[in-house]
Amino acid sequence: MPSTLYTVDVVIVLLALIYASYLDLKKREIDDWVWIAAVLVGFPIMLYDQLVIQGAAHSYLLIISIILTIALAIGFYKAGLYGGADAKALIMIALLLPLAFNGVRIHPFLPISTLLNGLISSLSIPLVMLPLNLYRILIKKENLFEGINEHFVRKAIALLLGTKIRNPDKHKFWGPMETRTEDGRRRFNFSPSIESFWSPLSSGEWATPSIPLVVFITVGFVIDLLFGDIFSHVVKLFIS
Numbered sequence: 001m002p003s004t005l006y007t008v009d010v011v012i013v014l015l016a017l018i019y020a021s022y023l024d025l026k027k028r029e030i031d032d033w034v035w036i037a038a039v040l041v042g043f044p045i046m047l048y049d050q051l052v053i054q055g056a057a058h059s060y061l062l063i064i065s066i067i068l069t070i071a072l073a074i075g076f077y078k079a080g081l082y083g084g085a086d087a088k089a090l091i092m093i094a095l096l097l098p099l100a101f102n103g104v105r106i107h108p109f110l111p112i113s114t115l116l117n118g119l120i121s122s123l124s125i126p127l128v129m130l131p132l133n134l135y136r137i138l139i140k141k142e143n144l145f146e147g148i149n150e151h152f153v154r155k156a157i158a159l160l161l162g163t164k165i166r167n168p169d170k171h172k173f174w175g176p177m178e179t180r181t182e183d184g185r186r187r188f189n190f191s192p193s194i195e196s197f198w199s200p201l202s203s204g205e206w207a208t209p210s211i212p213l214v215v216f217i218t219v220g221f222v223i224d225l226l227f228g229d230i231f232s233h234v235v236k237l238f239i240s
Contacts, residue, residue, distance in 0.1 A: 002101050005049035009096045010225065012042040016092060017218040020085065024212040028173060030085040035092045042096035050099075061108055062098045069094035069111040086213045090115060093221070103228015104236055113229035118213065118220030120230050125209065126160035133159045148178070148206070149185040158188050162208035168201040177206040 002010075016038040020030045050062055073087040073094075093111040100110035107113070136142045144164045145155055162177040179189040188206065201207055223230060 003049055003053055005045050005053065006097070006101075009042045009045055009049075012038050012045075013093055013096050013221065014218075014225075017089065017214070017221055020089060021212065021215045021218045024085065024214050025173075028212075030088075030214070032088070035088045038092050039095050042092075046096050046098070058099055058108075065098035065109040065111065066094045068109065069098070072112070072115075082213045086217065089214050089217050100224065100228070103224070104232045105229045106232045106235060107229075110224060113231070114217060114220045114224050116220070116229065116231050117223045118216035118218075121219045121223065122211070122213070122216045125211070129163060129209075130160055133163050136163070144206075147186050147204075148188070150188055154188050154190075157190060158206060161190060162206050165201060165205060165207050166203055168203060168205075171201060171207055171209075173210045174201060174207040175210045176201060177208045 016034055020034050023030045023034070050056070051059065070091055073090040076082055077084055077087040090111050093114055097110050099108045100113065101108075105113065133144060137144060142164075148155070150158070158177065162174075165171050165174065177188060177190070178186050180186055227233070
């Protein structure tokens with residue numbers, strides 16, 4: 001059963017994630033002191049709560065969660081799957097809230113379920129992009145694929161992931177979704193590098209929104225608090 005001190009750490013993590021998301025959306029940079037301050041305040045609280053008040057009943061799970069999360073966070077960062085701030089966010093969660101005690105779960109490791117919830121919530125982007133593109137094609141009669149040399153399937157995928165931009169200045173944190181072949185043909189690129197998101201965009205170019213992963217991690221954390229692990233709910237649905 002979560003204690004009062006556990007709730008304090010929940011508040012600390014939530015405030016840190018919300019502020020980090022704000023900084024990432026506004027400046028595309030998160031100061032390390034956000035994570036450091038949260039850990040300096042919250043980590044001793046977690047240790048006292050888990051090892052003294054709770055009597056070290058879950059100490060082995062606590063250690064597993066912290067080690068596993070740090071290993072995954074650093075591994076994903078080294079593999080280029082996300083940025084350093086995302087790794088630090090997960091490590092912060094692991095040090096303050098390594099275990100979860102609510103909702104449907106197939107494991108008790110809150111940082112892992114938070115990441116999975118965040119990745120699942122990131123799938124909401126197509127739910128925004130598709131209606132926008134269909135509106136532009138069917139209602140405004142825009143030819144979004146003018147000059148694009150692609151077959152139907154890749155065009156359909158493009159409708160889910162991005163859109164053709166008019167004013168690059170209004171899409172500051174969007175990344176290019178197309179490239180040019182050696183013979184000058186324009187093709188879609190659905191796996192742009194992280195560095196390409198800093199490249200200037202051009203009017204009439206296809207681009208994809210670069211919503212920071214830390215935003216989705218924040219969403220995943222809130223979902224975890226309210227409902228638990230989404231993946232566990234899906235598994236339970238299929239085996240029940």
